[in-house]
Amino acid sequence: MKFQIYIQKHTTQITWTTAALIVAGFLSKYLINSTVFYQIFLAVASIIAVIPIAIHAYQAIRAKVISIEFLVTVAVVGAFIIGEYNESAIVTFLFLFGNFLEQKTLSKTRESIKSLTEMAPTTAEIVQSDGSIEEVDIDDVDEGDIVLVKTGAAIPVDGVVVEGNGYADEAAVTGESREVNKSLDDEVFSGTMLSDGFLKIKATKVGDDTTFAKIVELVEDAQDTKSHAEKFIDRFSQFYTPAVLLIALAVFIFSRDFKLAITVLVLGCPGALVIGAPVSNVAGIGNGAKRGILIKGGEVMDTFAKIDTFVFDKTGTLTKGSTSVSATKRYNDDFKQTLALTAKVETLSDHPLGRAIMQYADDQKIDYRNLAIRDNQTVKGQGIIAKIEDHQVLVGNMKLMTAHQVMISEQQRADLTELQGTGSSVVIVAIDDQIAATFGVSDVIRPEVAEELAALKAGGAKHLVMLTGDNQVTANYVAQQLGIDEVHAELLPDQKVEYVKQFQDQGRHVAFVGDGINDSPSLATADIGIAMGSGTDVAIETSDVVLMQSSFAALVHAYKLAKKTVLNTRENVTIAIAVVAFLLIGLIAGFIYMASGMFVHEASILVVIFNAMRLINFGKKNDAKLAPEVVHG
Amino acid sequence: MNKKVILQLDALTCPSCLTKIETAVKAEPGVGEVKVLFNAGKVKADIDDQVTSAEKLSDVVTKLGYEVEKVKVKDL
Numbered sequence: 001m002k003f004q005i006y007i008q009k010h011t012t013q014i015t016w017t018t019a020a021l022i023v024a025g026f027l028s029k030y031l032i033n034s035t036v037f038y039q040i041f042l043a044v045a046s047i048i049a050v051i052p053i054a055i056h057a058y059q060a061i062r063a064k065v066i067s068i069e070f071l072v073t074v075a076v077v078g079a080f081i082i083g084e085y086n087e088s089a090i091v092t093f094l095f096l097f098g099n100f101l102e103q104k105t106l107s108k109t110r111e112s113i114k115s116l117t118e119m120a121p122t123t124a125e126i127v128q129s130d131g132s133i134e135e136v137d138i139d140d141v142d143e144g145d146i147v148l149v150k151t152g153a154a155i156p157v158d159g160v161v162v163e164g165n166g167y168a169d170e171a172a173v174t175g176e177s178r179e180v181n182k183s184l185d186d187e188v189f190s191g192t193m194l195s196d197g198f199l200k201i202k203a204t205k206v207g208d209d210t211t212f213a214k215i216v217e218l219v220e221d222a223q224d225t226k227s228h229a230e231k232f233i234d235r236f237s238q239f240y241t242p243a244v245l246l247i248a249l250a251v252f253i254f255s256r257d258f259k260l261a262i263t264v265l266v267l268g269c270p271g272a273l274v275i276g277a278p279v280s281n282v283a284g285i286g287n288g289a290k291r292g293i294l295i296k297g298g299e300v301m302d303t304f305a306k307i308d309t310f311v312f313d314k315t316g317t318l319t320k321g322s323t324s325v326s327a328t329k330r331y332n333d334d335f336k337q338t339l340a341l342t343a344k345v346e347t348l349s350d351h352p353l354g355r356a357i358m359q360y361a362d363d364q365k366i367d368y369r370n371l372a373i374r375d376n377q378t379v380k381g382q383g384i385i386a387k388i389e390d391h392q393v394l395v396g397n398m399k400l401m402t403a404h405q406v407m408i409s410e411q412q413r414a415d416l417t418e419l420q421g422t423g424s425s426v427v428i429v430a431i432d433d434q435i436a437a438t439f440g441v442s443d444v445i446r447p448e449v450a451e452e453l454a455a456l457k458a459g460g461a462k463h464l465v466m467l468t469g470d471n472q473v474t475a476n477y478v479a480q481q482l483g484i485d486e487v488h489a490e491l492l493p494d495q496k497v498e499y500v501k502q503f504q505d506q507g508r509h510v511a512f513v514g515d516g517i518n519d520s521p522s523l524a525t526a527d528i529g530i531a532m533g534s535g536t537d538v539a540i541e542t543s544d545v546v547l548m549q550s551s552f553a554a555l556v557h558a559y560k561l562a563k564k565t566v567l568n569t570r571e572n573v574t575i576a577i578a579v580v581a582f583l584l585i586g587l588i589a590g591f592i593y594m595a596s597g598m599f600v601h602e603a604s605i606l607v608v609i610f611n612a613m614r615l616i617n618f619g620k621k622n623d624a625k626l627a628p629e630v631v632h633g
Numbered sequence: 634m635n636k637k638v639i640l641q642l643d644a645l646t647c648p649s650c651l652t653k654i655e656t657a658v659k660a661e662p663g664v665g666e667v668k669v670l671f672n673a674g675k676v677k678a679d680i681d682d683q684v685t686s687a688e689k690l691s692d693v694v695t696k697l698g699y700e701v702e703k704v705k706v707k708d709l
Contacts, residue, residue, distance in 0.1 A: 004698045056650075059697050063656035103646045110644075110672050139705075208707065220673035238652075282672050 004055050011052045015096040021045035022089050042085035049092035050076050066241045071265045074245075078262040079594060090595040091266060098602030102275070105609040109283040109616065110223075115290075117216050119191050124156035125149075127200060141206045149199045154191060158205035158212075161186045166197020171292075173211055173548060191215075218296065218546075219289045223282050225297025227569070230277045244268030259593075267583045267597045272604040276572030279608060283615035284565030291619075292548035293558045298569075300544045304528050304562035306509045309463040310456060311500060311526065313514040318449055318466065318482060323353060325360040326424055327440035329415045338436040340368035342429045345386045345395045348376055353427055356441045379403075381469060381492040383427075394430040397471070406430045412438070422477075425470055450482045452552035459560050463508065467496045467522075496522045513555065530555065557619050564618055572608040579604040634665040634709060638687040640676040640694060641703035645669075650699070657693050661685055679709060 007014070025041030028034045053069045053076070060067035072095055079088035107114075125135050127146040138156055141147065146162060149155050155168065167179040170192045179195060182188055188201055191212030207213065226234065244265065252261035281298040288295050295301055312318050332338060343361035346354035347369070361368055376386035382403065383396015394400055398416075401408060408416075412435055419426050424440035453464060465486040468475050475489035488499055500522050503510045512519070512526035520542045523529030531543035532550055547554045583600060586592030592600070645651065651669045654676060658667045663684025668677045678690060691701045 005695075005700070008698045009700075055698065060653050063653040063697075065652045065656065067653075099646060103644065106646060107644060220670055220675065223672040224668075224670045278671070 004059075007052050007055055011096065012100060014048055014052060015093065015100055018045045018049040018089065018093045018096065021048070022093055025086070025089070039085055042089040043080070046076060046080055046085055046088040046092055049089065049096055053092060053095060065238075066245060068241065068269045071241060071244060071268060075262040075265040075594065078258065078265075082258055084259070084594075087594045091598045094595070094598040094602050098598075098605060101602075101606055102609065105606065105613065106279065106282075109279055109286060109609070109612055111286070111616075119154060119193075120212065120216070121154040121156040121190075139207060141203055143203050143206055145203045145206075147201045147203055149194045149201060151194060151196055151198065154193050155188050155199075155201065156190060157201060157203035158190050158210040159188055159201040159203045161188060161199050162202045163200035164198045166194050166199050169193045169195045173215065173292075215294065215548075218294055219285065222295060222297045222300075223285050225299060227277060227281060227298030227302050230281070230298055233273060233277060233573075236273075241268070260587075263587065263592075263594050263597060266594045267587060267592070267601070269601055272576035272579055272601075272608045273573065275605055276576045276608040276612075277569045279612040280565055280569040280572055280615065283612040284561055284568070284618075287615055287618055288558060288561055291554060291557060293554055293561070294546040294548070295558065295562065296544050300528065301562050301565050303509070304511070304545065304559065305566040307511040307528055307559070308461060309465060309503055309508040309510045310461050311465045311467055311496075311503070311510055311512045311522070312484070313467060313496070313512070313519050313522070318445065318478060318484075323356040323425075323441050325356050325439050326442040327419055327422070329412070329419070329438045329440075330436075331412065332431075332434070332436050335437065336364075336366060338429060338431060339364065340366050340371060341388050341391060341393050341431060342395055342427075342437070342439070343368040344371045344373065344388055345376070345384050345393050348373070348384055348386065349378065353425055353441045357427065357439055360439075392432050395427060397426070397428065401428055401430060401435070404430070404433070406433055406435060408435060420471055420474055425474055445478060445481055449552050452556050453483055455556045456552075456559060459556060460563065461559070463503075465499075465503070467491055467499050469493075493519060493521060497525050500525045530558075561615075561618060565615060568612060568615055572611055575604060575608055575611070634679040634681050636680050636682045636687075637707045637709050638676075638678045638680055638690055639705040639707070640678075640687075640691055640701050641705075642674045642676065642694065643700045643702065645671050645674050645699075653697060654694060654699065657697055658690055661690065661693060664690070 021041050022045050025038045025045065028037035028041060050073060054073045057067055057069035057073045060070060072091065076088045076092055079085075079091070120138075122138050123135050124138055124141045125133050125148040126141065127148050128134055133148055141157055145157075147157055147159065151166070161182055161184055163184070165183045168182050168188060170180055170189060173189045173192060182197070182199060188199065189212060190205075190210035205211070208217070247268070248261045248264040251264050252258060255261070277298070281301060284301060285295050285297070295304065328335075330338070339361050343358050343366065346357050371388050374387040374389075376384060378384050379396065379400060382400035383394065385400075385404075386393050386395075394404055394406065415438060416426055416428075419438065419440040422440065422442070424442045427439040427441060429436045429438070457464070463486060464484045465488070466475060466479050466484045467488050469491055470489055472489040475487045478484075479487040491499070496519065500510055500512055504527070510526045511528040511530055512522045513530045513532055514523055515532060523531065523543050528545060529543040530545045530547065532547045532555070545558055547558065579600060583592055583597055586597070651671050655667050655669045658664060658676060658678055663681040665679035665681070667679075669675070670677070676690070676694060680687070680690070687704050687706045691704050694701055
């Protein structure tokens with residue numbers, strides 16, 4: 001056992017020794033004309049080089065797998081028996097050297113993931129109850145522990161700041177390298193770097209539960225989630241290697257040509273075919289991961305590349321997500337009270353419109369937080385009904401008012417139409433069954449979106465659709481601004497799913513782009529669910545593609561990357577098949593033997609890896625676009 | 634199956650190593666689902682800790698000739 005491990009650890013040295021022996025052999029043949037030395041050198045080279053290969057072959061046989069190494073070992077032993085030392089030496093050397101290069105180049109394609117995992121800190125400094133500091137292994141940190149992080153260190157847990165101030169670089173979880181200010185009560189994430197300052201953090205998630213650990217796990221799994229092509233090749237190669245063995249045997253039985261038979265063994269190695277597809281996916285997924293784009297595996301890559309319809313959920317996706325109150329219409333004398341009651345109701349919701357109104361109330365220095373809510377009920381797709389102090393308050397849309405028989409005057413109706421015409425979302429407030437006010441809340445359309453949507457179309461998207469819970473007028477306004485082809489407004493979450501299904505029935509390949517919070521059903525139903533701009537657990541789990549930053553440039557990059565990766569996979573499979581055909585013709589025509597066959601075989605493996613490596617740098621020149629937007633507080 | 638064992642190996646380079654490791658680990662008694670991540674160089678296996686242990690699996694993999702760099706055990 002020790003011997004096996006020793007050999008495996010020193011395979012590189014063995015490779016170089018073999019090379020030196022082969023060179024020595026040829027030198028003695030041509031310089032001092034000694035065929036004896038030539039034979040001895042090459043025989044020794046063969047014996048040394050075949051050992052690591054044979055060990056692998058043996059281990060595989062024990063696991064009931066006929067591996068490529070087994071084919072090579074049989075071929076080399078065969079060549080050795082008939083005294084073809086030069087063939088056996090060169091074949092083994094090329095095989096080992098090929099593996100060595102494969103290892104080097106493969107690790108290049110995996111680099112982006114490796115650099116990701118290396119960002120994870122291995123120790124943490126815990127603040128003890130007596131104030132002293134103890135450094136512990138990262139696995140020993142518990143939720144609730146207070147962790148100290150100093151300038152230049154990586155934050156070891158997900159948590160909230162309890163003391164201190166600083167700037168964190170959150171590239172590890174958002175894909176965008178920018179400094180975000182962190183102070184009391186701010187959330188911080190494991191794997192991000194504290195580039196300046198000093199923080200004490202109360203751990204809320206540790207170890208494998210942190211967002212960062214989830215991302216790493218997801219990407220690792222993704223790289224090994226096989227595409228259909230890969231699964232097919234896997235199945236194929238399971239039968240392929242034994243088949244090659246049988247064919248070689250048949251060749252020997254019928255032709256009685258031992259050399260031809262062992263040549264078949266070497267040529268039969270499925271190398272480039274096996275490695276070609278996975279290596280493209282690894283490089284493609286790695287490219288995305290580096291930019292905060294998580295694509296969950298080869299199959300997702302395939303499907304994503306076929307997408308022709310993108311469906312967007314408006315709230316927060318196409319718009320800036322930072323909404324603000326842009327207009328108010330007042331219908332009673334005490335606007336302050338109306339605003340206070342409305343803001344209080346909105347504390348019950350997490351809706352962006354609600355946040356805008358709370359912000360507005362805060363700005364007006366209205367004190368609403370101490371009001372008492374006696375009773376409340378949320379009506380999906382309509383709004384909220386609440387009893388505050390002794391008032392019955394309705395906050396929501398037209399549907400809510402109609403459902404509760406609140407009368408709306410001609411003037412109020414005209415005001416509504418006017419507000420909606422400006423692209424605002426409208427929140428209607430009724431207090432004790434009287435309309436008290438309406439708030440126009442505008443979603444600021446993201447400036448770069450129109451341009452990026454055009455790029456998406458140029459990249460191959462045929463239909464851009466917006467499904468939204470907002471009213472028709474607002475939806476139309478936004479769609480028109482952005483160049484969206486089809487709009488469906490005033491929808492409930494399950495109606496959005498219906499639309500997605502309808503598009504699929506029409507034979508379209510649908511991607512649903514949402515924020516991953518309210519639209520899980522649509523994300524799951526669509527061929528590809530894309531969660532945008534949030535690293536929340538739900539988003540990571542329910543979607544197929546996660547864009548860590550809320551950027552349309554990332555969406556465009558992901559789409560183009562998927563297409564490019566699928567094309568790259570196809571190229572690799574084509575190269576591999578062409579090589580097999582070439583070797584077969586060469587064998588029949590008689591210009592390919594063992595050593596040259598092994599050379600072509602190893603060369604083809606490197607060609608497919610190099611081809612895949614082109615994906616690593618895909619889109620590099622556009623990276624400026626993925627750079628930070630405006631930093632919000 | 635009550636524990637999940639994660640073994641971090643050296644980089645894997647041949648796709649056939651994958652089948653080899655998977656078959657060998659699966660053959661151990663008390664082992665449920667086994668997943669070998671080729672690119673991450675990880676083996677993930679569900680085990681019953683009454684029957685087998687992380688050390689045992691680590692041993693199996695080492696015997697196949699792959700160095701185990703790190704062992705992690707989680708509750709399922």
